[in-house]
Amino acid sequence: MKRRGVALRRATDKAVKVISAVSSLIGVFFLGWILYVVLDRGFDAFNLAFFTQLPRPPMVEGGGMANAMLGTLMITALATVIGVPIGIMGGIYLSEFGLENRLASSVRFYSNVLMGTPSIIIGVFVYGILVEPMRRFSGYAGAAALAIIMLPVIARTTEDMLNLVPNSLRESALALGAPRWRVTLGVVIKSARTGMITGVLLAIARVGGETAPLLFTAFNNNLMWPTNFNQPTANLTVTIFNYAMSPYEDWKRQAWGASLLIMVGVLAVTIASRMIFRANKE
Amino acid sequence: MSQSQKKQDGSALKSGADSVFQWASAACAAFLLIIIAGIFLELVWNSRLSMKEFGFGFLISDSWNPVTDKFGALTSVYGTLVSTAIAMVIAVPISLVTALFLVELAHPVLSKIVGGGIELLAAVPSIIYGMWGLFVFAPFMQDHIQPFIKDHLGFLPLFSGPPMGIGMLTAGIILALMILPFISAVSRDVFQMVPSVVKESAYGMGSTTWEATRKVTLRYGIKGIVGACFLGLGRAIGETMAVTFVIGNNHKVSPSLFSAGNSIASTLANEFTEASEPLYLSVLVELGLVLFGITIIVQILARLWLGRMEKSMGAGL
Numbered sequence: 001m002k003r004r005g006v007a008l009r010r011a012t013d014k015a016v017k018v019i020s021a022v023s024s025l026i027g028v029f030f031l032g033w034i035l036y037v038v039l040d041r042g043f044d045a046f047n048l049a050f051f052t053q054l055p056r057p058p059m060v061e062g063g064g065m066a067n068a069m070l071g072t073l074m075i076t077a078l079a080t081v082i083g084v085p086i087g088i089m090g091g092i093y094l095s096e097f098g099l100e101n102r103l104a105s106s107v108r109f110y111s112n113v114l115m116g117t118p119s120i121i122i123g124v125f126v127y128g129i130l131v132e133p134m135r136r137f138s139g140y141a142g143a144a145a146l147a148i149i150m151l152p153v154i155a156r157t158t159e160d161m162l163n164l165v166p167n168s169l170r171e172s173a174l175a176l177g178a179p180r181w182r183v184t185l186g187v188v189i190k191s192a193r194t195g196m197i198t199g200v201l202l203a204i205a206r207v208g209g210e211t212a213p214l215l216f217t218a219f220n221n222n223l224m225w226p227t228n229f230n231q232p233t234a235n236l237t238v239t240i241f242n243y244a245m246s247p248y249e250d251w252k253r254q255a256w257g258a259s260l261l262i263m264v265g266v267l268a269v270t271i272a273s274r275m276i277f278r279a280n281k282e
Numbered sequence: 283m284s285q286s287q288k289k290q291d292g293s294a295l296k297s298g299a300d301s302v303f304q305w306a307s308a309a310c311a312a313f314l315l316i317i318i319a320g321i322f323l324e325l326v327w328n329s330r331l332s333m334k335e336f337g338f339g340f341l342i343s344d345s346w347n348p349v350t351d352k353f354g355a356l357t358s359v360y361g362t363l364v365s366t367a368i369a370m371v372i373a374v375p376i377s378l379v380t381a382l383f384l385v386e387l388a389h390p391v392l393s394k395i396v397g398g399g400i401e402l403l404a405a406v407p408s409i410i411y412g413m414w415g416l417f418v419f420a421p422f423m424q425d426h427i428q429p430f431i432k433d434h435l436g437f438l439p440l441f442s443g444p445p446m447g448i449g450m451l452t453a454g455i456i457l458a459l460m461i462l463p464f465i466s467a468v469s470r471d472v473f474q475m476v477p478s479v480v481k482e483s484a485y486g487m488g489s490t491t492w493e494a495t496r497k498v499t500l501r502y503g504i505k506g507i508v509g510a511c512f513l514g515l516g517r518a519i520g521e522t523m524a525v526t527f528v529i530g531n532n533h534k535v536s537p538s539l540f541s542a543g544n545s546i547a548s549t550l551a552n553e554f555t556e557a558s559e560p561l562y563l564s565v566l567v568e569l570g571l572v573l574f575g576i577t578i579i580v581q582i583l584a585r586l587w588l589g590r591m592e593k594s595m596g597a598g599l
Contacts, residue, residue, distance in 0.1 A: 013490035020383035023376045024396050027466065030459055031403045034414050089310035097304050098311065107311045109585065110318045116513070116581040117574065118520020120547050121321065124554070124570040128324045148317055155314065181303035209407025212522035212547070216554050237409050241523065241551075244413055252417070259413050263406060270405040 035263075042260025045253050055222045055239075058248050065258055071226035071234040072262075075139055075218055076208050078229070079146035084200055087151045091158025096184055108159075111152035120212035122148050127216040139226060139233030142218025146207040153206060157199025161192040194280035201273035209266045211237035236262055321574065329568035331561050340568065346533035348557075353565040355572055357533045361450065361543040362573070365525060366518045368454025368539070373462045373518075374511055380462075381469035386491055386499070397470065404463035412527030415456045420447035420528055423455075428540060443538040446530070451539040453529040460524055461514040468513065472506030473499055505587065512584030520577050522547040546573040 049064045056063030090107065098104025126145040131137055165188050173183040189196070219232040220242060226233045236258045243255035332340065336353065343354025380400070384393045424447030435441050476499050484494035500507075530542020531552055544552075546569050557563040 009490050009493070013492040016379075016492040016495075017387055020379035020387060024380040024383040024388075024400070024466075026376060027380055027400045027403060027462055028396055031399050031406075033418075034403075034406065034410065037414055037418050038410060086310045086313060089307045090314060093304075093307035093311040097307060103308065103312065107314050111314050112585055113578060113581045114314060114318055116516045116520075116577060116584075117321070118522065118547060118577055120520065120522045120550050121325075121570055121574050121577075124550065124567060125321045125324055127554075128328050128567070129320070151314060151317070155311070179297075180300040184303070205405060209409065211407070211409045212551060215551055219555070237407070240409055240413065241526075244416060244527065255413065259410055263410050266405060266407055267402060270402065 038256070038260050038263050041253075041256035042263075043257075045257025045260075050254065050257055054225070058246065058251065061250050063254075065234075065236065065239060065254060067221070067225045068234040068236045068239045068258065069261065071139070071218070071221070072208070072236040074226055074229070075142045075146065075214070075233060075235055076204060078139070078143035079150060079207055080200070080204055082143060083147035083150035083203070084154060086147075087154025087203075088158050088196065090151070090155035091162065092184060092189075094155065094159040095162035096180075096188070107155075111155055114148075114152040115156075118212070119145075119149055119210055120215075123213040123216045126213070131217060136230070137217060137219035137232040139218050139229035139231070142214045142233060142235065143229075145213035145217045146210060149207050149210065149213060150203040153203040154199055157202070158192075158196055161195030161199065162188055164195065165192050194276060198273045198277040201269050201276070205266045205269040205273070208269065209237065209262050211241055214238050215241070325567055325571040325574055329564050329571050331564035332568040335561060336565075340565075341572070344533075344535055348553075348559070348562050351559070351561055353562075355546075355569055357535050358544055358546045358549045358569055359572065360535050361529065362519060362545040362547070362576075364450055364539075364543070365453045365457055365529065365545055366515065368451065369457035369461060369518045370511070370515060372455060372458035373465055373514065376458075377462050377465035377510075377514075378469055378507065380466045381473055382495060382499075384466070384470050385473040386495055397467075400463045400466055403459075404467065408460065408521060408523040409527075411456055411460055411524040415452065415524060415528040416448070419456065420452050423447050423452050439537045440539050443536070443540045445540055446542065448528045448530045448542060449540050450529065450543045453525045453543075453545070454539070456524050456528055457518045457521055460521060461518050464517060465510050465514040468510035469503075469507050472503040472510065475506065476502045505590070509584055509588035512580060512587065516577050516580040516584060519580065520547055520573060522551050526551045546570070 049062055050066075051064060051069070052066050053062075053064035054067050055065065090111075094104050094107060098107070122145050126141050126148070130141040130144055134141070169187060169191060170183055173187045174180070178186070214235055215238060218235055218238065220238040221232045221234040222239075224231075224234075240255045240258045240262070243251040243258070246252070332353070335351075336343070340353065341355050341359070343352075344356040345352040345354050346357060347353070384397050388396065424445050428445030428447070428451075431441050432445060480498055480502065481494055484498045489497070525545050526548040529544055529548050531544050531548060532542035533544055533549075534541070536543065550566055550570060550573075554563075554566050557566055
C-alpha cells in the first residue's frame with residue numbers, strides 16, 4: 001500500500017464530510033426557499049372572492065378561482081375512478097397469475113417505460129385519440145390523460161404490495177374451498193389494503209399537480225363552472241400557467257394563490273400516504 | 283338433487299368465475315401494453331404530414347417559421363440536450379455526496395429529517411418550480427449569479443450575451459433541482475444495499491470513512507448509481523412546465539448558455555394549442571415522437587442496466 005501520512009488521510013476524510021454535509025444542506029435550503037416563497041406570496045392572494053368567485057376579465061381587479069379548484073378536484077376524481085380499478089386489476093394479474101409468463105414480464109417492463117414517459121407526450125396522445133375525434137377539448141380527455149399516468153404507478157405498487165402477502169395465507173384460504181377470485185379479493189387484497197391505499201394516494205398526488213397533460217386535453221375555461229365535462233374544463237394548474245404568463249399583476253398574484261393550494265394539496269396527500277404506510281408497518 | 287351433483291355444479295361455477303376473473307385481470311394488464319403501442323402508433327400516424335414534407339432533414343434543420351411553413355427539430359433537440367446536460371452536471375455530484383451523507387455520516391435522526399425533506403422536494407409539482415423559477419430565481423440569476431459569472435468567465439463564448447435571468451443556464455439549474463432529490467433517494471437506497479460486513483472489513487483495516495466509501499461502497503454500488511442517473515436523465519429530458527417557464531422560448535441555436543432557447547417539451551407546451559394549420563400540428567406531433575423516442579431509449583437502457591445489476595447483486599455475496 002502507498003504510504004500516506006495519517007494526518008493527510010484524516011484531513012481528506014474531514015473535507016469530504018464537510019462537503020457532503022454542505023451539499024445535503026443545499027437540497028434542504030432550496031426546499032425551504034421554495035416553500036417560503038410559495039407560502040408568503042400565496043397567502044397574499046387568499047381572500048373570500050378567491051375561493052368563491054369566477055375569474056374576472058383581465059384588468060378588472062378581484063375575482064377568484066373557485067371554478068378551477070372544483071375542476072381540478074373533479075378531473076382528478078374522475079381520473080382516479082378510471083385509473084384505480086384498471087391499475088389494481090393489472091397489478092393483481094402481475095402478482096397472482098403472472099409470476100413468470102411473457103405477458104407479465106413485458107407488462108412489468110413497459111409499465112416502467114410508461115412511468116418514465118414525459119407527461120406532455122400523454123397529452124399529445126390523448127389529444128389525438130379523444131380531442132381530435134370529438135372536435136373539442138373536454139374534462140373527459142383531461143381525466144383520461146391523468147388516468148393513463150396513474151395506471152402504471154398503481155399496477156406496480158399493487159403488485160409489490162400483494163407480493164408481500166405470505167403464500168400460506170392464499171393456501172389456507174384455497175384449502176377451505178374458496179375460489180381463486182374470492183381468495184384474491186377477500187383475503188389477499190384485504191391483508192395488503194394499507195399498502196395499496198398508499199400507492200393510490202401517491203398516484204393521486206402525482207397527477208394532482210400535473211399541468212402538461214391537461215394543456216391540450218382539459219384546456220382551460222375562465223368563463224364557467226365545471227358543470228359540463230364535455231367542454232373545456234377549468235383547472236388550477238393550467239390557470240397558473242396562463243396567469244403567470246399574462247402581463248397582468250393581479251393575475252400573477254392569483255397564480256401564486258393557486259400555486260400554494262396545489263402545493264399544499266399535493267404535499268398533504270403525499271405525507272398522509274407516508275403516515276398511513278408507516279403506521280401500518282409498526 | 284344428490285350431494286355429489288351439487289358439489290360438481292359448485293366447482294364448475296367456481297372455475298367459471300375464476301377464469302373470468304383471471305381473464306379480466308390479464309386484460310387490464312395488457313391494457314398497459316396497448317397504451318404504449320397506441321402512443322407510438324398515434325404519434326407516427328399524426329406526424330405523417332410532417333414526415334412526408336421534410337423527411338429526415340427535419341432532424342437537422344434549424345428553421346422554425348410557421349408563416350412560411352419551414353420547420354426543423356434542431357433548435358428544440360439542441361435545447362433539450364443542453365438543458366439536460368447542465369442539469370446532470372450539477373445534480374449528479376451533489377446527489378451522490380448527499381446520499382453519502384445520509385447513509386454514512388449523518389446521525390440517524392438528522393438523516394431521517396434531511397432525507398424526508400429531500401423526498402418531499404421530489405413531490406413538489408413541477409409547475410411550482412416553474413413559478414419560483416420565473417418570478418424568484420430568474421431575477422436572482424440576473425442580478426447576482428450571471429453578472430458574477432460574466433465578470434470572471436465572460437471571455438468564454440459559453441457566457442456571452444446580456445444576463446437576462448431566463449435562458450438555458452437557468453432552465454438547467456432548475457432541472458437539476460428537480461432531479462436532485464430523485465437521484466439522491468435512489469443512490470441512498472443503493473448505498474444501503476451494500477452489506478455492512480464489507481464496509482466493516484474496510485473499517486477494520488483502518489480505513490477512514492472516505493476511504494471505505496470510495497474503495498468499497500462506491501465500487502460496490504456503482505452500477506446502481508449509474509442506473510439512478512439514467513432514470514434522473516429520463517425525467518429531465520421530458521420535464522415540461524419548469525423548463526417552459528424559464529427557458530425563454532426562442533427557436534435559436536446559440537453557444538451562449540445565457541441566451542434564451544427552447545426544448546421539445548416547452549415548444550409543445552407553448553405552441554400545440556396555437557397550431558391551426560395541419561402541417562404545423564403534424565410537425566409538433568413529430569417533435570413529440572422524437573422526444574418519446576429519446577426517453578424510451580434512455581428508459582430501456584436504464585432498466586436493462588438495473589436489471590443486470592440486480593442479478594449480479596443477487597448472485598454476489
